Amino acid sequence: MTLTDEQQAVKDAFVRAGGTWGEPWERMLELDPAFVRAYADLAAVPVRHGALEPKVRELLHVAVDAAATHLHTPGVRQHVAAALAAGATPQEVMEVLELTSTLGIHAANIxxxxxxxxxxxxxxxDGPAPLDERQERLKAEFTATRGYWHSFWDEILELDPDLFEAYVAFSSVPWHTGTLEPKVKELVYCAFDASATHLYVPGLKLHLRNALGHGASVAEILEMFEIASLVGIHAAMTGAPILAELAARDGTIDV
Structure with missing residues (x-):
């Protein structure tokens, strides 16, 4: 594809803003350069604000894209590469993936x-049963490790202590062995809870409170929302190449 002056200017601005160029963007650019320009401006907002360090911004992108409710593999690859380039260690990226892997428990939370x-x-x-010695111990261990207790755990602990015990061990691994500060861990939870593909309100409110308690600023939390809000672009990233392929086959556009 030979770019027009307008298309080349849009591409240059996109790359300068930190975007990773590829075939989906090429197809979007030929179909609607104004849309690509507008998205580049939207994606640049958290970069311009700069409340979070670049490494953390990329780690939050990884959480949103890797979440079980989204699983946008191209985005995971792009942002893992960007996180490593920004100074994240493989262990830190793995820690984010471990934190994000806890999303499945929301089936039981709901x-x-x-x-x-x-x-x-x-x-x-006719009412909750009193906790036995094992259940009281599990509650205390969870509270000590995670630093909080929420009422949405009460009935899971009461009715299915085996699930609760196994989940505590599973979800606590990054809290025992990880190196990301607690504030960043909580922002990871917030990012995938707030994503349009999940929107888990009870968890989001809980982890917002935890993030604030661990020292997150309002600016950092807003930047996390700005990052999570970008998930919608994957409609165009997935669909535009398909549209371009079929339109070219029909002779509607020349790719």
Missing amino acids: GVPLLVEVLTEEGLR
């Missing part, structure tokens, strides 16, 4: 309270 609600409505439950 499902078990609803089960309790249905059991109560059906007359099959």
Whole structure:
């Protein structure tokens, strides 16, 4: 593709802003250069604000793209490479992936309270059972490791202590062995909870409070939201090459 002066200017601005150029962007550029320019301006907002160090910005991108609710492999590759180039260690990137892998427990965080609600409505439950010695120990261990307790754990601990115990061991690994500061860990949780592909409100509110408690500034939290908000571009990144291919086959455009 031979770029027009307008298209070349858009591409140059995109690359200067830190974007990684590739085939999807080439296709978008030929279809709608104004859209690519507008996205480049949107993606540059967290970079201009600069509340987070570049390494952390890229790690948050990794969390959003690698989350089980999104799994945007090209984005994971791009942002892992960018995080390493910005000074992240492989261990830090792995830590982000470990933190992001905890997303699956939200099935139980949402499902078990609803089960309790249905059991109560059906007359099959008249209140919580007292915790036994093992359950009290598990609650204390979780609180000591993670620094908080939330009511959405109560019924999981009561009804399925085996799941809770295994989850505590699984989710605590990066807190025992990782090197990212707690503030960054909490921002990782916030990023995938806030993403449009997940929108897990109870977890987001909890981890916002935790992030503030670990010293995160409002500017850093807003920058995390700015990063998570970029997930929508993957509609165009995925669809534009398909559109360009089919339109070229039909003779609608010349690729």
